[in-house]
Amino acid sequence: MPDAIFAHHRLAPVYDAFEGSRDDLTAYLDIADELSADFVLDIGCGTGCLAILLAESGRTVVGVDPAEASLQVARSKDGADRITWLHGDASALPPVGADLAVMTGNVAQVFLTDEDWSQTLQGIHSALRPGGHLVFETRRPERRAWEQWAATTPVTLNVPRIGPVEQSLHVTTVQLPLVSFRHTYKFLTENTALTSDSTLRFRSRDELESSLTACGYRVQDVREAPDRPDHEWVFICQSAD
Template sequence: MTALGDDERAAWYDAENAWGPDDDFFLALANERPEQRVLDLGCGTGRLTLALARTGHLVTGVDPDAAALALARTKPGAEDVIWVEGTSSALGDAELDIAFMTGHVAQAIVDPQDWTETLADLRRVLAPGGTLAFDTRDPAARAWERWNPVDSREAVTLGDGSQVVGWYDVTDVSQDGVVTFDDHRVLADGTEAVDEGRLAFRTEEQLRADLAGAGFTVDAVFGGWHHEAVGEGVGELVVVAHR
């Protein structure tokens, strides 16, 4: 087995992650006010980022993945977005009205110190009263139990028309809520690639404490994209807070 190249991984991610109700939620939140200064932290290949720009917001998309940003820059409207390669530490002295971490980006920030620093960076760049919103899987829903070769198997058609198959296989669930898994993909030519992933599953109580410690006030935590109560939605913790 091999690991995917950066460009192949970005193309797979782009094909696998189509517009969904999560994007509708975050776009509607931004559109509550016109012409906001919006940060899309962990913007990936720019699906939501570009939609935000199309609706008139001044958008900055930040991601550490150079290949994902390169793909985002090829899409229509990319010239209307400020693209930054890096993490929240690359934001400098920006001042923003609203910051998003979508697609479970918050879970990919596994190290506790990195998570603390990310929240501190976001508070620093948000204007007083500015909004922070993000999604993360509710550990009570135990989504990782479905990350196995049978239940998680999925076929994806890439931009070039080729079809690839992928699945997850969990290798460890730690007591501190970190899930480690192998991400398998079989390419059109039969090559099988595998990458290791790690995600942090934080409880609602932990998120509220972390945000309070970083200087945020939590406005709401939903269990899904239609403002369901926690535990009654789709296994999500959708957090809306302000500085």
Template structure:
């Protein structure tokens, strides 16, 4: 998980500035509309951009995140009163209470350890109704998303209400397909803040195997926000749609 967003409201403000509504949000809203799914859980909801949009579209939304500062910002947003906000994790969700579950903005990459990832998947499977859908995104490691995580290529200006902040990224490989990433920010008043996380980039076979072990059946994996096949889009994504599989009788 990103460490800074747990404690620093200033970084929550930066997150909102750097992550406006995008093609990925359009994709997730379209997928949600494809099947009846009145009750939705958004795990790793951050500052609530997508959760609030889902609620405005008429869905009953529970939005979950461990970061208190992010949830506080989400509650203050217009439409935030429509969402049930929960500080916590997938393990706290009630059984068979949701028709669909979403993990967006590459939240899946934050679960580095296989046991932790399996716990998240099993918690979501337990929370979903039979045939409920799980939808999430994760970067395809074949596209080496970390290649631009260096000060020269990642430098950017972030426009905030009280002026611009400079931002850049640094990264170091911990083990194959596992990277420790630090986002650094220098604000107009001279203050500098760092926000770090360790991220795991699972391959398609690894994702499929973990979903199968947790009790899901993979419906589709896209490679881009235009629903391109894996490997044929410059987006470099794994966009996964999985369905709760029936339990086998012993």
């Protein structure tokens, strides 16, 4: 079940405003160029920011997400008609023969059980062409990102067509490898509030590499995330068959 920030019809439209310019996505365009990827799957595409950038660069793009409310936001954007949008998850992808699949942001960490993670990796593997690539980012557990989250203060933005909205973040549970937190959104014009609860799994590098090998991938490189060096890994993996 997707988190409310992605799945609730009132919260999905405010997501982009609080995420900002998404400068982190430029690195994925560069990787797609590096891998000569003409057909890209955006797994957990959300409101479609990366999918639209990829399509604007002339690529064939399929955006996949289990949250219909986020896909509705994505479909409303300029250039969205160039993209095939699929409502669902990666475990049931059709064998489309993509050159590259990507998971940005926290997508790779929302799979909390080993079974869910393996099914996701296997589903993506089946959707790639032989020798196709999977690229994803994930937070390094030793950097303890949740401690920074706990120190954040509320932020208020004037969201177009909605009005002033205040976002606050509270870490609710730390039971490693799982960390849970709650976003609260106050719609100040209406004096109403909605919450979104999330849990992420922080996997070690060894755990990730073992799981990828078991699901038919060869890890080609593990890089720093350009926008968060020393805090995140970017895995570059290739289908081993």
